[in-house]
Amino acid sequence: MSALNNPVIAVIVSLVISVAFFTLVDHYLMDMQGLDYWYLFRQ
Amino acid sequence: MGLLAGKRVFSIMALCMMVGLLLLPIVVALPSPAIGEEAPVTGDEAKKDGDKVEKGRDVYYKTEGIVVGAPAPKTTDGPKDYPRYNFESRVLIWFANQQHLYYGSFVLAVPIFCMIIEFMGVVTKDKALAKRYDQLAYDFIKISLTAYSLTAILGGILIFTFLTLYPAFFSYLSGIFRPVMHIYALMFVAESGTLYIYYYGWDKMKEGFLKWIHLSMSVILNIIGTLLMFLANSWIGFMMSPAGVDEQGRYLGNIWHVIHTALWNPLNLHRILGNMAFGGGVVAAYAAYKFLAAKTEEDRAHYDWMGYIAMALGVAFLIPLPFAGYWLMREVYAYRQQMGITLMGGLLAWLFIIQATMIGILFLSTNYYLWQAMGRMRGAEKYQRYIKYLVFLLAAGFIVFITPHTMVMTPAELKAMGGQQHPVLGNYGVMSAKNGGINVIITTTVLSFVWYMRGNKVSTVSWAKFGNIFMGVFFACAYINIIWLAIYGYYIPANVRVGLSVPQVATTLSCLFFMFALNSVMMKGAKQMGPIEWGKISARSQYALIMLATAFTWMMGLMGYIRSSVRLFWHVNEIMRDNSPWAYTHTVGFAANMISANVLFFWISILFVFWLGSLTAKKAPVESKAGIPGSVPQPAASH
Numbered sequence: 227m228s229a230l231n232n233p234v235i236a237v238i239v240s241l242v243i244s245v246a247f248f249t250l251v252d253h254y255l256m257d258m259q260g261l262d263y264w265y266l267f268r269q
Numbered sequence: 270m271g272l273l274a275g276k277r278v279f280s281i282m283a284l285c286m287m288v289g290l291l292l293l294p295i296v297v298a299l300p301s302p303a304i305g306e307e308a309p310v311t312g313d314e315a316k317k318d319g320d321k322v323e324k325g326r327d328v329y330y331k332t333e334g335i336v337v338g339a340p341a342p343k344t345t346d347g348p349k350d351y352p353r354y355n356f357e358s359r360v361l362i363w364f365a366n367q368q369h370l371y372y373g374s375f376v377l378a379v380p381i382f383c384m385i386i387e388f389m390g391v392v393t394k395d396k397a398l399a400k401r402y403d404q405l406a407y408d409f410i411k412i413s414l415t416a417y418s419l420t421a422i423l424g425g426i427l428i429f430t431f432l433t434l435y436p437a438f439f440s441y442l443s444g445i446f447r448p449v450m451h452i453y454a455l456m457f458v459a460e461s462g463t464l465y466i467y468y469y470g471w472d473k474m475k476e477g478f479l480k481w482i483h484l485s486m487s488v489i490l491n492i493i494g495t496l497l498m499f500l501a502n503s504w505i506g507f508m509m510s511p512a513g514v515d516e517q518g519r520y521l522g523n524i525w526h527v528i529h530t531a532l533w534n535p536l537n538l539h540r541i542l543g544n545m546a547f548g549g550g551v552v553a554a555y556a557a558y559k560f561l562a563a564k565t566e567e568d569r570a571h572y573d574w575m576g577y578i579a580m581a582l583g584v585a586f587l588i589p590l591p592f593a594g595y596w597l598m599r600e601v602y603a604y605r606q607q608m609g610i611t612l613m614g615g616l617l618a619w620l621f622i623i624q625a626t627m628i629g630i631l632f633l634s635t636n637y638y639l640w641q642a643m644g645r646m647r648g649a650e651k652y653q654r655y656i657k658y659l660v661f662l663l664a665a666g667f668i669v670f671i672t673p674h675t676m677v678m679t680p681a682e683l684k685a686m687g688g689q690q691h692p693v694l695g696n697y698g699v700m701s702a703k704n705g706g707i708n709v710i711i712t713t714t715v716l717s718f719v720w721y722m723r724g725n726k727v728s729t730v731s732w733a734k735f736g737n738i739f740m741g742v743f744f745a746c747a748y749i750n751i752i753w754l755a756i757y758g759y760y761i762p763a764n765v766r767v768g769l770s771v772p773q774v775a776t777t778l779s780c781l782f783f784m785f786a787l788n789s790v791m792m793k794g795a796k797q798m799g800p801i802e803w804g805k806i807s808a809r810s811q812y813a814l815i816m817l818a819t820a821f822t823w824m825m826g827l828m829g830y831i832r833s834s835v836r837l838f839w840h841v842n843e844i845m846r847d848n849s850p851w852a853y854t855h856t857v858g859f860a861a862n863m864i865s866a867n868v869l870f871f872w873i874s875i876l877f878v879f880w881l882g883s884l885t886a887k888k889a890p891v892e893s894k895a896g897i898p899g900s901v902p903q904p905a906a907s908h
Contacts, residue, residue, distance in 0.1 A: 230735040239735075240742035248750040251779065252772040261768040265761050 277478060283466055284482055288489060325515030328844070330526050338444060338520025341845035342437045350437040351849045358434040359851040360863065365423070365430045367826055367867045368874075371547075372420035373501075374540075374825070375875075377494045378548025379413035380464070382406075382582055384487040391480055403475070405575060409552060410468055415878045417464060421457075435849075438840045442504065445514065448524045449500060456497045463490040498544070499537050506533040509836060510604045511844050518844040531604040535597035542590045543828075547821045549583020554818035555879055557811035560804075570804035576814050577642065583817070584635050588714065588781065591628065591707055592774050601835075608842075612835050614674075619857050620831050622673045625703070627824040629667040632710045634817040636663060639717045641810035648798025649724030662713045662748070670706035674698030696759070704770045705755025708777045712747055715780045719788050726795035736791045740784060750776045822871060826864035834860075 230236055256263035323336045344350035351358065383406045390402030431439040443450060467486045474483035506528075511518075513526030520527070556576035563569040602609035613621055640656050643649035675689040675698070676682075683689065696702065719740070728736065754773050758766040836842050838852040846852075855863070 230732060233734070233738060236735045236738040237742060240739040241746070243739070244743045244746035247779070248746055248776060251775050252750070252754065255772040255775055256765075256768050259768040259771060261765050263772075265765050266757070 277482075281482065283470070284485055284489070325517075325519055325521050327513060327521055327523075327526060328516055329510065329512030329531060332521075332523075332526075334515075334521030334523055336515065336519045337522045338514070338518075339441075341441055341514075341518025341841060344437050344846070344848045346848050346850055351435065353434060357851055358849065362427075362430050362434060363830075363863060364867060364870075365427045367829060368871060369420065369423040369427045370829060371822065371825070371867075371871045372416055372423055373498075374544040374547050375551055376413045376417045376420050377498055378544040379409050379416075379552065380467075380487060380494060381491050381545060382548060382552065382579070383410045383413075384484070384491055385582065386578065387484055387487060391484055401574075405578060407471055408575065410471075412552065412555060412879065412882055414464070414468055415881050416875070417461075419874070419878060421461075435840075438845065438847075441518070441845060442507075442841075445507065445520050445527055446504060446524075449503075449528065453497065453500045456493055456500065460490070460493045460497060463493060495541065498540060499533075500528075502536045502540060503528040503530070503533055505832070506530040506536050508839075508841050509608075509832070511841050514844060516844075518841065532597065532600055535593070535600045539590070539593045539597050542586045542593050543825065545586035546583045546590055547825055549579050549581075549586065550814075550818035550821035551875065552579035553583060553814045555579075557814040558879075560811050561808060566804055573645075573803045573806055576811065580635070580638060580814060580817065583821075584714070584718075587631060587635070588711055589778075591711070592778075595770065595774075605842075608835055611837070612831065616837075616854055617831050617835060618674070620827060620860070622671060623857075623861070624824060624827055624831070625671045625707075627820050627827065628707070629670055629710065630820045631817060631824070632714050633663060633667065634813045634820065636714055636717045638810050638813040638817070639721045641807050641813065643721055643724045644807060645802045645805045646725035646799065647802075648726070649720075652720045652724065655720075659713050659717060662709055666706040666709035666713070668706075669697045669702050670710065672697035672702070699758075701755050701758030701766060701769070704758075704773050705751055708751045708773050709748065711777050712744070712751065712780050715777070715784065716744055719784055722785075722788055723792055723795075725798045725801060726792050727798065728791040728795050730791055730793075733791060736787060740787060743784065744780060747776050747780045819868065819872070822868045823864060826867050827860075830860055830864060 230239065253263045262268065324333050325336045326333055342350070354361075386402050386406040386409065390399045390406065393399045393402065463486060467483070467490055470483060470486070474480060507513075507530055510531040512530040513523050513528075514520055553576045556572045556579055560569055560572035560576060563572055598609065598613065601612065611617060636659065640653075640659075643652060672694055674695070676686075676691070678686070678689070686692075689695075690698065697706075727733075730736065751773055754769045754776075758769050834854055836847075837854065838847050839845065840847045
């Protein structure tokens with residue numbers, strides 16, 4: 227836990243969790259509607 | 270001991286009676302085989318009757334049913350179908366409807382608040398705080414009691430206005446809903462009975478087991494109230510998206526189809542949330558008025574706290590309201606695309622710009638109140654320097670949210686601009702940008718709340734530093750995701766773009782739920798920098814509460830008008846035509862004036878109600894002064 231209180235590590239860990247979370251939210255909630263979140267990137 | 274046992278038996282009997290009242294309409298509604306109407310017909314009898322029985326096809330469910338009702342009347346403009354005074358009948362019915370709705374919403378919302386606050390009082394371990402909650406719940410129900418009588422009177426006026434000015438339409442509608450009309454009336458009786466027992470039993474059932482019985486009564490009261498509202502919603506749902514009738518408007522015998530129309534559930538959800546937000550706003554305004562008029566520090570502290578609780582409850586329901594509205598609009602589009610276009614892209618689109626402005630004002634007022642409220646706690650100064658960034662985010666979201674898609678212009682202006690859309694600002698007039706705008710506004714409001722909740726506290730958990738950084742990064746990523754999705758929407762086709770609103774909403778809700786939860790965990794056992802000094806808040810904050818309530822009232826009037834006028838020249842959409850001389854859509858200016866008049870009348874009349882309530886002011890049912898340390902009361906040590 228003490229390592230997490232290091233600001234640099236805390237920012238990196240937080241960024242990884244947050245970016246992964248929001249990407250999953252975007253992907254799966256579009257998928258649930260039968261839509262492709264990555265539409266533009268597949269063109 | 271004997272007295273206590275007697276009270277228990279009496280309270281349990283009262284509760285059973287309420288449950289009985291709740292179930293009574295259902296029992297009454299059960300078909301009686303003795304009448305023979307519903308008895309199944311088989312064999313030769315059916316064959317014999319086969320020729321006589323006329324069948325129709327449900328306009329929405331597409332099922333076949335036996336025609337049991339008369340067709341929708343084809344009205345003509347004249348004294349038979351549209352008797353009138355020397356005045357526009359539609360304006361009169363508009364006024365009667367709106368006032369009834371305002372009061373109805375208020376008296377349905379306030380008991381829900383009471384239930385929540387009373388429950389908070391029962392479960393809280395701090396006895397002084399529990400008493401304050403109980404007193405607050407009692408204050409709330411006292412306010413709604415006088416308003417309740419007025420709601421019933423306005424309901425009566427509304428029915429008489431319908432009967433007098435629109436007899437043909439009302440006769441048709443009441444014919445369709447005949448099987449549930451009496452249920453509505455009985456539910457109203459049950460609501461009144463329960464409310465009076467709940468109110469007058471407060472003193473007698475203030476402790477222990479009896480308090481739980483009392484709390485159960487509030488649950489039943491609210492179930493009845495909500496069912497009442499659902500029934501009333503089914504009428505407007507039927508008028509907008511009829512079901513259970515054939516194309517001539519003949520009832521096909523299935524009352525559930527008539528009630529459960531395409532828009533019924535979205536309307537139910539939208540109205541529940543809207544009523545709660547409105548009720549919170551009105552009570553907050555009441556508290557603000559009492560705060561401003563208070564002569565003692567003690568009163569100021571009490572009404573400051575009351576205003577805060579009412580505002581917080583109201584905003585808790587305001588935050589999901591735009592999403593419920595989005596669902597309603599989505600269902601409108603799914604039901605009739607043309608109806609959706611009339612609403613958001615055609616005749617009524619400008620009213621949605623006004624609506625966006627009002628929503629923006631609601632959130633700006635809420636944030637402003639929270640920033641002002643931080644002034645009453647020591648330690649919250651550290652957030653003050655960051656508020657300017659929140660102002661920027663709110664202003665940016667607000668400006669995008671209210672940008673119209675097209676402008677009303679002269680030909681010369683049109684030519685100068687090179688088209689109906691401004692080359693730069695026109696980009697912000699589309700849904701993709703607007704979804705981004707409103708989600709930024711709501712996320713910022715969530716952030717303001719989080720700051721407010723931790724204003725006078727310092728977390729003592731070992732991972733506090735990580736928690737703070739994580740919270741900051743999560744919010745930053747949420748903003749980036751919302752804005753990214755808004756921009757992404759410009760580069761993909763409309764059928765894919767429409768789905769982006771769901772992850773946008775989920776992003777905002779993630780901030781709401783996860784960050785509130787994280788903050789609560791971090792602030793458990795936190796070090797307090799100082800107590801919340803209730804009553805030590807600027808007068809400006811109280812005007813923000815009054816602004817909040819007025820904006821709620823105005824927006825409710827506006828949205829009611831939009832929802833109703835989308836039927837255009839139909840009483841019942843595509844079933845019964847409105848042939849009165851007023852079957853046209855008013856100008857935006859006229860509608861705005863009419864809404865303002867309704868708002869003004871409501872506020873004048875509710876001030877009268879508040880004044881009446883103060884005349885019969887009964888002192889606290891509990892020893893409200895108990896447990897308050899010091900000369901200046903501290904209604905709550907926490908939120």
